[in-house]
Amino acid sequence: MTPTTDVPPLQVRELTVRFAGLTALDAVSFTARPGTVHALIGPNGAGKSTCFNVLSGVYRATGGSVRFGEHELTGMPAHRIADLGVARIFQNLALPPLATVEDSLLLGRHRLTRTGFLAAGLRLPSAAREDRRHRARVREIAEFVGLAPYLDRPAGSLPYGQRKLAELARALCMEPRLLLLDEPVAGMTADERRRTSAVIAGVRDSLGISIVLVEHDMGVVMRLADAVTVLDFGRLIADGAPGDVQSDPAVVRAYLGENHGQNHGEEGTE
Numbered sequence: 376m377t378p379t380t381d382v383p384p385l386q387v388r389e390l391t392v393r394f395a396g397l398t399a400l401d402a403v404s405f406t407a408r409p410g411t412v413h414a415l416i417g418p419n420g421a422g423k424s425t426c427f428n429v430l431s432g433v434y435r436a437t438g439g440s441v442r443f444g445e446h447e448l449t450g451m452p453a454h455r456i457a458d459l460g461v462a463r464i465f466q467n468l469a470l471p472p473l474a475t476v477e478d479s480l481l482l483g484r485h486r487l488t489r490t491g492f493l494a495a496g497l498r499l500p501s502a503a504r505e506d507r508r509h510r511a512r513v514r515e516i517a518e519f520v521g522l523a524p525y526l527d528r529p530a531g532s533l534p535y536g537q538r539k540l541a542e543l544a545r546a547l548c549m550e551p552r553l554l555l556l557d558e559p560v561a562g563m564t565a566d567e568r569r570r571t572s573a574v575i576a577g578v579r580d581s582l583g584i585s586i587v588l589v590e591h592d593m594g595v596v597m598r599l600a601d602a603v604t605v606l607d608f609g610r611l612i613a614d615g616a617p618g619d620v621q622s623d624p625a626v627v628r629a630y631l632g633e634n635h636g637q638n639h640g641e642e643g644t645e
């Protein structure tokens with residue numbers, strides 16, 4: 376597949392979010408460079424989801440800015456952020472279970488569909504041409520993530536790991552420039568984690584799409600990420616290359632201080 380062009384940096388500056396007395400994000404700044412995997416990690420309650428919710432237009436920031444190229448995202452409604460090519464994949468499965476994988480991926484093309492419902496309903500040649508073009512692109516993306524053999528199957532009939540890949544494929548069908556992945560390997564077997572990580576690396580390396588990733592699985596983070604931002608109680612405590620961040624004393628302290636065990640016990644086992 377051809378690489379995505381015109382991928383700008385994502386610049387988060389002094390981002391602050393307060394909820395009635397609680398500061399969920401406290402002047403957090405980081406830059407996700409174009410065509411890289413940038414991981415956002417931290418113990419439970421650190422502010423990762425809050426950050427994602429601002430990046431995707433679900434929450435409004437109390438202060439600070441988020442720039443995607445020339446666009447300021449804070450205060451922009453979610454659909455306009457999506458129109459800029461920012462696609463988010465949630466942790467929970469969201470594919471319609473009875474629709475085929477192909478139809479689910481075609482839903483991802485909706486934003487790019489030019490033919491109106493009337494032309495499509497009247498089966499005009501322009502609509503048929505556009506439909507063929509979208510189906511060809513869906514097949515190409517399904518091949519890229521390894522789901523082409525399952526295009527005719529109901530999405531709900533696939534094993535968990537493949538359903539998650541179908542969600543990634545649906546997001547790719549939106550032709551994004553930035554993917555926000557919310558715990559993409561949570562709940563997966565070691566084999567599914569390995570395959571999903573390989574596809575995510577492929578999205579970066581072959582397509583040049585930027586990826587910001589929230590993930591608790593440190594094995595996956597350390598293998599995949601080009602840069603890591605660590606949050607703790609809403610504050611940035613480390614930011615840099617995975618190896619440097621991993622041995623940073625503040626990071627070690629934050630994770631040791633967490634008696635939850637989730638950040639340690641679920642590490643990749645490959």
Ligand SMILES: Nc1ncnc2c1ncn2[C@@H]1O[C@H](COP(=O)(O)OP(=O)(O)OP(=O)(O)O)[C@@H](O)[C@H]1O
Pocket residue numbers: 394397398399417418419420421422423424425426
């Ligand atoms: N809508 C909200 N209203 C009030 N408080 C909130 C809201 N959303 C998040 N918070 C609080 O903000 C803080 C950060 O939460 P957030 O969900 O962003 O953390 P997280 O790093 O994603 O945690 P986890 O790893 O458990 O998902 C927490 O104290 C949380 O209770």
